[in-house]
Amino acid sequence: MPSLSTFGRRVRKLWHGSDLALVGQRRERRMRVLSSGVMVVMGLSWGLFFSSRDYWAIVVMDVAIVLSGIAVFALTLRDQARSANLILFSTLMLVVVASTLLLDPPTVAAPRATHLYLLPIAVGALMAFRDEPLWLRYGISIFALLLFVALAASNWRPTDLYALPDDVRIAGSWVQGLVAMALFFFLLHILQSDTAERSELDRDLRAAVRERQFVLYYQPQLDGDNRVIGAELLIRWQHPQRGLLAPGEFIEHAESTGLIIPIGQWVLEQAAVQLRRWQDEPSFRDLDLAVNISQKQFSQSSFVAEVLGLIERYGVEAPHLELELTETLIIHDMEDLTRKMAALVERGVRFSLDDFGTGFSSFSHLKRLPLSKLKIDRSFICDVLTDANSETIVRTMIALGQSMGMTVVAEGVETEAQRCFLAANGCRQFQGYLLGRPMPLADFCTFVQRQNA
Numbered sequence: 001m002p003s004l005s006t007f008g009r010r011v012r013k014l015w016h017g018s019d020l021a022l023v024g025q026r027r028e029r030r031m032r033v034l035s036s037g038v039m040v041v042m043g044l045s046w047g048l049f050f051s052s053r054d055y056w057a058i059v060v061m062d063v064a065i066v067l068s069g070i071a072v073f074a075l076t077l078r079d080q081a082r083s084a085n086l087i088l089f090s091t092l093m094l095v096v097v098a099s100t101l102l103l104d105p106p107t108v109a110a111p112r113a114t115h116l117y118l119l120p121i122a123v124g125a126l127m128a129f130r131d132e133p134l135w136l137r138y139g140i141s142i143f144a145l146l147l148f149v150a151l152a153a154s155n156w157r158p159t160d161l162y163a164l165p166d167d168v169r170i171a172g173s174w175v176q177g178l179v180a181m182a183l184f185f186f187l188l189h190i191l192q193s194d195t196a197e198r199s200e201l202d203r204d205l206r207a208a209v210r211e212r213q214f215v216l217y218y219q220p221q222l223d224g225d226n227r228v229i230g231a232e233l234l235i236r237w238q239h240p241q242r243g244l245l246a247p248g249e250f251i252e253h254a255e256s257t258g259l260i261i262p263i264g265q266w267v268l269e270q271a272a273v274q275l276r277r278w279q280d281e282p283s284f285r286d287l288d289l290a291v292n293i294s295q296k297q298f299s300q301s302s303f304v305a306e307v308l309g310l311i312e313r314y315g316v317e318a319p320h321l322e323l324e325l326t327e328t329l330i331i332h333d334m335e336d337l338t339r340k341m342a343a344l345v346e347r348g349v350r351f352s353l354d355d356f357g358t359g360f361s362s363f364s365h366l367k368r369l370p371l372s373k374l375k376i377d378r379s380f381i382c383d384v385l386t387d388a389n390s391e392t393i394v395r396t397m398i399a400l401g402q403s404m405g406m407t408v409v410a411e412g413v414e415t416e417a418q419r420c421f422l423a424a425n426g427c428r429q430f431q432g433y434l435l436g437r438p439m440p441l442a443d444f445c446t447f448v449q450r451q452n453a
Contacts, residue, residue: 039069116180230288318348378412
C-alpha cells in the first residue's frame, strides 16, 4: 500500500493538476473526483432511506452505486481514465434506467422524467471518451440515446411495487426536467469550449512545427563520483503569446494528431548535431544524450533508416546516442520492436527503459530486448525512505538491472538521503533536482565544466 504522503500527493494532483497537464485533462479529473464523491454520498443516503422502508432491491442498487463511486475514485487516483470512465458511465446509465423503470413509471397525471438524464450522459460520454477509439466514444453516446428513445416511447415497467406516489412525481417531473436540461446545456457549453481550445492548440502546434518554435533543455545525469556523464533531452515550446510551455501542455495533443512524428524527428536531429559538436571538445566528447521516443515515432517503417542516416550524416559516435523507450511502447508488437532495436544496437545505438515499474513490462520482455539501462521512475524514489514497499521495490529493481547486465539510473532524486540510500544499494547513476534541473544548453555546458573540473 502507498504511504499516506503518497496518497495525499496523488489526491492533490488529481484536484489541482500539475503544471504539465492540459486544462481539459484537469477538468476531466476534477469531474470524475466530484462524480465519485456524489455517487458515494447519494448511494449511502438513498440506501439508508430505502432500507428503512424495506425496499431491498433498491438498496442493492444503492450499494452498487457506492462501490462504483469508490472504484471510480481509486482508478482516477491511478490515472486509469478509461477504466474509471467506463465504470462511471455504465453505473450512471444503469441507475437512470433502473430508477425510471422502478420508481418513475408513467401515469396520466405524471409522465416519466428520470430518463431525461440520459441526454447529458450522452454528451458527457463524448467528452470523457474523446481520445478513445471512435467505436467506444460514439458507441456509448449512441447507446445512451437509444435507451432514452426506448424509455420515452414505452410505458413498460416490470413492477409497480416501488413506484413513487403521483403527487411526489408531479413535482419531481418538473424538477428533474429542469435539472437534466441544465446539465445538458452545461455539458454542451463545455464540449464547445473544449473543441475551440483543441482547435486553437492544433493550429498553434502546427505553426510551431512549421516555424521551429521548440527549444531543448538538458537535465544532467551524474555518476557516483558526482561527475556529469550525460543528459536527458527535454523539449519545451516557445509559444509566441503564452511563453515557454512544458511538454505536458502539448505532447499529448501532438501524439493524438500525429505531430509527434515531425517533432520527434527534429529532436533526434538536434541531438545528433549537438553530439557532433561535442566530439571536437575534450570536456564534452564523453557525454551521452538520451532522447525520448514516442510509440508513433518508433512504429514508423523508416525509423531505423532515419536514425542511421542522422548518425552517418553528422558523423556521430553512435554509443553516445541513447534512445529512451517507455514500458507502454514495449508491449506493442514485440517482433517489430526487437527487430528495429537489434538493427540499431548493431550500429552502436543504446536503449534505455524509461519510468521502469509504472507500466506492463515483464521479465520475458526484458530478457528479449537489447536494453543497456533501466530508469527507475521517480514515484518510487520520492517515497523510498518513508515507504517500506517503495524501498523493497527499488532494491529489487536495482538487483534486477545488475543481474541482467544493465546500468540502473534513479530518476527524481531530490535529497542527499535518497542518493545515499540508492548508492548504498548499488545504484551508480542519478538524475533529479538535487543534481540539476533541466537547463538551456549554455547553462548545461557551464554546469558540466564546473562539475567535471
